[in-house]
Amino acid sequence: MNICIIGGGLTGLTAAFALADEASVDVLEASSITGGLLSSTRVGDAWIENYYHHCFSGDRLLIGLMGELGIKGGLEWRKGSTGYYVDGTIHPLTTPLEILRCPVLTLGDKYRLARLTLSAKKYNADELDDVTARDFLLEKCGRHTYEAFFEPLLKSKFGAMRDQVSAAWMVSRIAIRSDRGPEGERLGYLKFGYHTLVDALVRAIREKGGAVHTGIAAHSVRQMEDGTWEVNGAPYDAVISTIRPSVLEGLGGPALPDIPYQGAACLTMGLPRDVTKGIYWVNMKDEAPYGAVIGHTNFIPEERYGSHIVYLASYFSERLPADHEQTMINDFCRRFAVRPEEIEWHFMTVDTAAGPVYTTGYRSLIAPYETDGLYMAGMFSAPNYPERSMEGSVAAGYEVAKRVMEGRA
Ligand SMILES: Cc1cc2nc3c(=O)[nH]c(=O)nc-3n(C[C@H](O)[C@H](O)[C@H](O)COP(=O)(O)OP(=O)(O)OC[C@H]3O[C@@H](n4cnc5c(N)ncnc54)[C@H](O)[C@@H]3O)c2cc1C
Numbered sequence: 001m002n003i004c005i006i007g008g009g010l011t012g013l014t015a016a017f018a019l020a021d022e023a024s025v026d027v028l029e030a031s032s033i034t035g036g037l038l039s040s041t042r043v044g045d046a047w048i049e050n051y052y053h054h055c056f057s058g059d060r061l062l063i064g065l066m067g068e069l070g071i072k073g074g075l076e077w078r079k080g081s082t083g084y085y086v087d088g089t090i091h092p093l094t095t096p097l098e099i100l101r102c103p104v105l106t107l108g109d110k111y112r113l114a115r116l117t118l119s120a121k122k123y124n125a126d127e128l129d130d131v132t133a134r135d136f137l138l139e140k141c142g143r144h145t146y147e148a149f150f151e152p153l154l155k156s157k158f159g160a161m162r163d164q165v166s167a168a169w170m171v172s173r174i175a176i177r178s179d180r181g182p183e184g185e186r187l188g189y190l191k192f193g194y195h196t197l198v199d200a201l202v203r204a205i206r207e208k209g210g211a212v213h214t215g216i217a218a219h220s221v222r223q224m225e226d227g228t229w230e231v232n233g234a235p236y237d238a239v240i241s242t243i244r245p246s247v248l249e250g251l252g253g254p255a256l257p258d259i260p261y262q263g264a265a266c267l268t269m270g271l272p273r274d275v276t277k278g279i280y281w282v283n284m285k286d287e288a289p290y291g292a293v294i295g296h297t298n299f300i301p302e303e304r305y306g307s308h309i310v311y312l313a314s315y316f317s318e319r320l321p322a323d324h325e326q327t328m329i330n331d332f333c334r335r336f337a338v339r340p341e342e343i344e345w346h347f348m349t350v351d352t353a354a355g356p357v358y359t360t361g362y363r364s365l366i367a368p369y370e371t372d373g374l375y376m377a378g379m380f381s382a383p384n385y386p387e388r389s390m391e392g393s394v395a396a397g398y399e400v401a402k403r404v405m406e407g408r409a
Contacts, residue, residue: 004236006239007030008031010035011381015377015397015398020205026236028216032215034198043270043309046192049193054299075188079186080185080186116140116174123171125172129168133167134151134162156314166360166362223374239374241253258365264314264315265348275295286335297310365380375404
């Protein structure tokens with residue numbers, strides 16, 4: 001059986017890995033590197049993710065995949081500290097004492113926030129699909145907590161679409177981030193970066209006889225008279241697409257309801273010193289051209305890279321301003337008292353399809369695994385609702401592989 005997989009991100013590579021024992025797989029990846037949103041760039045002797053990544057203790061399939069690939073020994077669990085940047089000051093928000101001391105929220109706000117965090121896992125996301133996060137949070141936490149805490153986060157992540165985001169997404173975010181002890185969140189990282197995972201997957205697929213092609217985009221898909229599909233003019237017994245459904249439709253694929261997507265632009269920098277007070281993840285309340293400053297080397301030891309690594313994270317829904325990179329750098333230098341010449345190196349990564357926007361009613365948009373005989377899996381599949389993740393992509397990759405094999409049977 002001859003299978004084409006469009007997209008060499010985590011979903012496509014997982015599907016290829018699961019199928020390569022039984023079938024001949026061809027992965028087509030448009031970019032010159034594999035990994036998609038989980039790809040990395042080499043910095044000196046180390047690899048750094050183009051977008052900050054960590055995993056969670058409940059990521060059963062992802063951790064299982066690491067085990068199958070023989071790299072699970074490199075998984076380390078580390079403390080993830082958080083902070084909130086308000087009126088030019090970073091307020092640490094990791095320990096209960098720090099949260100109690102934070103002047104941004106009143107004691108009553110903190111009580112309501114703690115109650116919501118503790119109960120987040122109990123909510124049924126499906127039942128909150130039609131409720132906006134805004135209405136839900138206003139009801140549960142009150143206007144002040146919403147405006148002082150949640151609204152800036154929603155704004156930095158979803159911009160103008162923030163009022164349409166569903167409460168299903170919100171509670172799943174709160175639930176996933178509630179695996180915390182007194183020292184903060186417990187987050188997982190692969191010792192030599194998630195590059196190790198992408199690399200091990202590609203190697204394993206090739207060892208099983210599969211092919212992973214980089215720099216080759218699928219530019220056309222076409223259904224044949226017998227119901228099978230061809231990609232770029234080559235016939236396949238089965239095709240799995242992991243790219244955004246509306247893009248696939250533009251290549252000749254089946255028509256599905258359009259899923260709203262957003263883009264991400266992430267600036268990665270090497271600095272000679274820490275600028276976030278030892279904190280890993282600082283969310284911005286103050287208006288800035290980025291929504292979070294992520295001190296990667298306050299999570300992973302700096303010695304591994306030889307520089308302090310900082311990400312500036314931003315999302316966009318329409319077009320990214322042409323000068324966004326310089327605007328981010330200028331703002332960051334001013335706000336965090338960094339001289340431009342202190343930035344040892346930097347690069348920006350942009351992806352226009354960085355993830356779906358989970359608007360109300362999103363559940364009805366979740367793409368089926370198969371339409372007109374063409375298989376699909378990715379950030380738009382059920383395991384990635386109501387928030388996309390590495391775990392969701394691994395789950396979708398395994399599930400579509402299973403369905404392709406069942407289809408053959
Ligand atoms: C900023 C950011 C931070 C994140 N942090 C975390 C985190 O901390 N923890 C976590 O669990 N998850 C995180 N995620 C989510 C995680 O990265 C994704 O869920 C996962 O990597 C998606 O994998 P995918 O294969 O479904 O999609 P993608 O990675 O988007 O892969 C799709 C691939 O298809 C390729 N492609 C597109 N068009 C074509 C074409 N025509 N032909 C061939 N190839 C094509 C693309 O180049 C891409 O490589 C983060 C995502 C972002 C954007």
